[in-house]
Amino acid sequence: DGGITQSPKYLFRKEGQNVTLSCEQNLNHDAMYWYRQDPGQGLRLIYYSQIVNDFQKGDIAEGYSVSREKKESFPLTVTSAQKNPTAFYLCASSFVDEQFFGPGTRLTVL
Amino acid sequence: GQQLNQSPQSMFIQEGEDVSMNCTSSSIFNTWLWYKQDPGEGPVLLIALYKAGELTSNGRLTAQFGITRKDSFLNISASIPSDVGIYFCAGSPYSGAGSYQLTFGKGTKLSVIP
Numbered sequence: 001d002g003g004i005t006q007s008p009k010y011l012f013r014k015e016g017q018n019v020t021l022s023c024e025q026n027l028n029h030d031a032m033y034w035y036r037q038d039p040g041q042g043l044r045l046i047y048y049s050q051i052v053n054d055f056q057k058g059d060i061a062e063g064y065s066v067s068r069e070k071k072e073s074f075p076l077t078v079t080s081a082q083k084n085p086t087a088f089y090l091c092a093s094s095f096v097d098e099q100f101f102g103p104g105t106r107l108t109v110l
Numbered sequence: 111g112q113q114l115n116q117s118p119q120s121m122f123i124q125e126g127e128d129v130s131m132n133c134t135s136s137s138i139f140n141t142w143l144w145y146k147q148d149p150g151e152g153p154v155l156l157i158a159l160y161k162a163g164e165l166t167s168n169g170r171l172t173a174q175f176g177i178t179r180k181d182s183f184l185n186i187s188a189s190i191p192s193d194v195g196i197y198f199c200a201g202s203p204y205s206g207a208g209s210y211q212l213t214f215g216k217g218t219k220l221s222v223i224p
Contacts, residue, residue: 006152042114043198043200045211
């Protein structure tokens, strides 16, 4: 089955720690994205990548970093510089316009 | 950046009723997408629209690309309990290759009373 997987589903971290969220897709899509979702809010774009070894900042990139070493994988690191990291994080991929989402990772900072 | 206004923010309906929601943009869009999100899950793509005036159905769901290119509508007929969730519109001023950035509405939360 083709799709997007994110792991873990739930993640807890202490303040001051970096944490990496995993995103893998087997849809053979060139483009991948990371979004942040807060209660009552729409999706806000953190980073996106149109092709391997290239990525662009979205609207809220501060405090986050990404890499795109393989077409299938686009991990997101939430660094200690992110002041309010508790949120639901969604990864997506697309060929052109239609973005398909993973199941999400809920990050809670203790 | 571009703004999408989605309304209503929430709605409570009786099972069997029809539902309408809409999205308006401050600028012209060439692509409109509608997603549904269940609690704690990722959004699922319901309908994609690419042409002004286009009307597309997916089962009990029907979406329209507004003729002005600044709005889109989603209708759900004969609602059932599993329609509960948050419906998001998303749009892009581009279409085809290069349309990588979508703008999302804040969602319409639908509750269905059995």
